[in-house]
Amino acid sequence: MEKTEEKLLDIQDLRVHFHTRHGVVKAVDGVSFGLERGEVLGIVGESGSGKSVTCLSVLGLLPAPPARIESGRALLAGRDLLTLDAESLRRVRGKSISMIFQEPMTSLNPYLKIGVQLVETLRAHEAIAAEAARARAIRMLDRVGIADAGIRMDGYPHELSGGMRQRVMIAMALLTQPDILIADEPTTALDVTIQAQILELIRELKAEFGMAVILISHAMGVVAEMSDRILVMYAGRVVEQGNPGEIFRHPAHPYTKALIDSMPNPNASADRLPAIAGTPPDLARLPAGCAFAPRCGFARPVCRETDPDERTRPASETPALGAPEALTRPGSPTRSAEPGHAFRCHVDI
């Protein structure tokens, strides 16, 4: 996994705090990860774990105030996005890094024709004539599976279904052929059958355009199926990272294990899905020690006192937990203890 060449995107020790009336909310608290060219990186975690804030802050899309980037670097091909001026960052957004969002119903402007919204994206980044931009937009709509693309260009978003709107969003994001596509819960608001279609489309387009993808989701299944590598986030931190096969067979962090256990399993006869006890912590009042300790069945006294450092798992001691085979992608590596498998926990589970 280790590559000597420079990473496409390199996030180092990112801290994003929200300064609110109720105190400082540490939404992202020391997150580091890299993204290789052409890689799919899945970020998984509950609502409020800092997945979206991490990505939005890199693009300068968080409202400031209250958001403030306290520290860190976000190197895109060696250039730190966090210190760029507004105009330079604007040129990165939608050109080098495109983003699609959870709510296709509200993410397109209801007052503007679809064609206008597509063409303006292209023309914000390239010196291209209106007619040529329109032709490219139609081709891209066609590519993402919009029937009668030429007619749809003159239609409005409310005339399309949720799945179709997400396809339009994807077309809009890919028009400029970005190096990175950030997909923030792209299927959460959609029906299950449409979800699968959209994920398949992202997978196809990723192969076709050779871009890297950051896929944010709270659903372990979605992330596992799509990703080359997974980051598990909890309370603004990366608590575990590794490849999907490794993480599914041998989750090292109790939170990861709980996420996997709470996935729907068609073979189980239980009426109810197992849920993670408790609620995510108040990020303005984090407990001492490990943030997950209050909800953790494995917690020991030390967990409530000191914050665990990051460790990598030794290959020999990994107990098999019997991950559902159906969720392991064919051809994914099955070697235990990949060098990249790191986690933050005091306990060996």
Place this chain on the structure above:
Amino acid sequence: MAAYALKRLVGAVPVLWIVATLTFFMIRLAPGGPFDQDKSLPPDILKNIEAKYHLDEPLGAQYLRYMGSLLVLDLGPSFKYANRTVNEIIAAAFPVSLELAFWAILVALTLGIGAGIIAALYPATWKDHGVMSLAMVGVCTPNFVLGPLLVLVFSLTTGWLPVAGWETAQDRILPALTLGAIYAAYIARLTRGGMMEVLRQDYIRTARAKGLPERVVILRHALRGGILPTVSFLGPAIAGIATGSLVIELIFDIPGLGRFFVQSALNRDYTMVMGTALFYAVFILAMNILVDIAYAWLDPRVRYD
């Protein structure tokens, strides 16, 4: 859209009939008549005049006669302005009121929308507080105070602008400011609210995420939704500006329709009161229909049928 407009126009007919009927009977309920004077006229002269204007007929017959003339858009002769019909007076005076209204609305929209956008873009800063405080003062200042104040500053003290009149272009500035100020203040508040609502929407985040320049994000993506509350307000606002110019017309000595409206009511000039009231009713209905059509044009999700 044409079918919708036609439907609304047809729907306006009963409204106008009600307005005409109510005005007809209400003005006659008011004590006194058009020919009451300090020194009462000799009875036979009064009788002649009343016969000329059909005031000697029973009320029901007068009502039918008036409704009949309305059908051919004849508002009748004025009782007070001898030898002039109500149609002629309105035709002469209303264009002046309309022009004044036009300039006032231009002032209201330009100042109001501009101030509202600035306040919404920098909420809770000195820009926001400054603009909104000014708007509050604007809302609270009656135009009969603001008008003379502006005259004092810009005409009497500095001598930059004329005190009154309606001949030159400079004559338009102070009346338009006076009449438009309060509406500018309302529109500023509405635009601020609308823009702040829209700026929180997901599609604004999308617009920024795809790297549009901030100017495009604000003017193309946010303003369209952000001015919808203002557009709804424009119907009543235009009506209010066009009909509420009486005070302004008096302060600045403008030969508009407003003064006829009020004087005719005091004079019991029956036909003139009814004519102006009906005319304003038509105008207000037309403005509301126009605003609804503009709304549908701005927001494609709104469809009428």
